[in-house]
Amino acid sequence: MSSWRVRVLALCAVIVIARATLPAAQAIQAPQSGRLIVHLLLHAIGEERYELAQTGDGLSLTSGIEYADRGNTRKTAATLRVARDYTPISLEVKGTLTSTAVVTGTSVHVNDGVTERTFELPSSSRSPYVSIFNASPFAVQMAMMRHWLSHGRPARLPVLSASAAAAPIEIVQVGRDDISVSGKRVRLDRYTIRNLMFGREILWMNAAGDLAAAMTFAGGLPMEVVRDEYEPALAELYRRGVAQEMLDLDEIGREVRPERSGAFAIVGATLIDGTGAPPQRDAVVIVRNGRIATIGWRASTSVPHGMPVLDATGKTLLAGLWEMHTHFSGVEFGPALLAAGVTTARDCGGELDYLIAQRDALERRQAIGPRLLLAGLVDAGADKAFGHIVAETPEEGRAVVRRYHDAGFQQIKLYTFLAPDVVRAIADEAHRLGMTVTGHVPRALTTMEGVEAGMDQINHLNYAASAMREPAGAEAATAFFKQHHTVIDPTVGWGEMAGHAKSVDVATFEPGITRAPFALEEKFRAMGGTATEEQMRTRLAQNLDTIRALHKAGVAIVPGSDTGLVGYGLHREIELYVEAGMTPLEAIQSATIVSAKAMRLDGDVGTVEVGKRADLLIVDADPLADIHNLRKISGVITNGRLFDPARLWRSVGFQP
Secondary structure (H helix, E strand, O other), rough: OOOOOOOOOOOOOEEEEEEEEEOOOOOOOOOOEEEEEEOOOOEEEEEEEEEEEEOOEEEEEEEEEEEEOOOOEEEEEEEEEOOOOOOOOEEEEEEOOEEEEEEEEEEOOOOOOOOEEEEEOOOOOOOEEEEEOOOOOHHHHHHHHHHHHHHHOOOOEOOOOOOOOOEEEEEEEEEEEEEEEEEEEEHHHHEEEEHHHEEEEEEEEEEOOOOEEEEEEEHHHOEEEEEHHHHHHHHHHHHHHEEEEEEEEHHHHOOOOOOOOOOEEEEEEEEOOOOOOOOOOEEEEEEEEEEEEEEOOOOOOOOOOOOOOEEOOOOEEEEEEEEEEEEEOOOOHHHHHHHHEEEEEEEEOOOOHHHHHHHHHHHHHOOOOOEEEEEEEEEEHHHHOOOEEEEOHHHHHHHHHHHHHOOOEEHHHHOOOOOHHHHHHHHHHHHHHEEEEEOOOOOOOOOHHHHOOOOOOOOOOHHHHHHHOOOOOOHHHHHHHHHHEEEEEEEHHHHHOOEEEEOOOHHOHHHHHOOHHHHHHHHHHHEEOOOOOHHHHHHHHHHHHHHHHHHOOOOEEOOOEEEOOOOOOHHHHHHHHHHHHOHHHHHHOOOOHHHHHOOOOOOOOOOOOOOOOOOEEEOOOOOOOOHHHHHHHEEEEEEOEOOHHHHHHOOOOOOO
């Protein structure tokens, strides 16, 4: 992930407005204070402190959160005024933006820092309401939970927001966990919360009504928060949380079943097999037990009697897509990626235990999602490190590699603060064990020095671009990458999304935003930097020029969307490759056979050939005529199981 990326917590500031007819809530006595420790990828990065005080006949909650994400300090503060039963009166959150919500009688005014509106509370509803802002301290979420618990635990909390499209919050108690703290057992209630962000947050409350811990995916990456007295039990809570995520994944699997599996035939499509051969019209592809058994033409290929047939006349059949730079941050990622035609995804840095559980569920239990390949993240730099797995010495680096290898990871992902001798030790050990090395080029090395130290692949275009700006020139740099067989995943689409001019409607370059769940749509529409539209176009043109030069020189390019709009971000990346000069076929190959070769799996997948794994994609129009047609997916087949993309999208909150 690019170091310039603005971290958005997306934890959600919440106002809950209860009607007078709701049962009275027992007030939590003030004053009260608390301290929460914030973790990113299980690495402690900061804290939140809050105070609750009595003010007349109500309460005032003030909270501030401060953390350092890879050396960049972020601060957010909130003030929440509520009645003694936690019915809110006003909320102000100050962070990257300033957001406010004020209730005056039956009128509500909300300003989320981008848009605002004033509206009346519905007089006919008996349910509480929720107003959500991004980048709020966790203590405000604790106030929401206290209010929800004391007002009958409503199944849905409609959102009072600057947008009428905000989805209702859904809170469900899913279990109880006993943890050990200082030799004593403490019982915590475990909840899942939907629509605070994309995916289900997991949250624990203690008997006193305090937020004990939470596992969230704020900003697109796994984040944990834990009350300071429970910090020693974080590992135990984390394991319970991962187990809950697997239960959530199984629930999605019960909702979305394969349309076909076992043996079936796809008949009538135009086949783009990905080898470079001309498209075959009116093709027949027979799938048996997860493999491609037969490929031919309808006129000369018979389908066995009684075999189910999928009529794909007028459609296009091609190999399933590869997402080569994602951060799997919740079980909802799998269905969304699969719906977008992704049948193989490479995770470029996450939490070890969760990734193992997610991968194993996909492989062993046929859970919903693409095949998951893993690049194990490693950094250094103490407090500045990205994630909790670090290597400060060569020996520590070799031990980290062995740990990831034993867990079945395919790659090591290097990060910013690793020392040169540690990089070399990691690369040597990884290569000895048959793994490859990718990642950010550590700060202590130039791009070429990183490759010479053993980096097989590079994440993000900026590292290649910096090498091409060296005195030797772009031609020498591209020749160097070609000679060393360096693979580059540019993530240029993520750069476009994160740095777009605020005056530019996201939907003009990423139409998938209009189908995204409200929490994602709000997040990405609020992104953008200080660039003007002209500066945005100039920067994008420069990036595409770099991709064009790399591709012309024969450097392998593979597509990834980083923490962009899940699923659709890959489509945008591929579209940008065509804008950079690739033919539609070459852009598709970058997301199929080129990616498969980069991960040394081209003998098993990446093209439509007999004997290969049945990872296939059916689209309703010809992507060779217009690469944007790749978005028109009507069927996706992973390991021989056919899924309806519309059902997959709906299962995780998208509109098909």
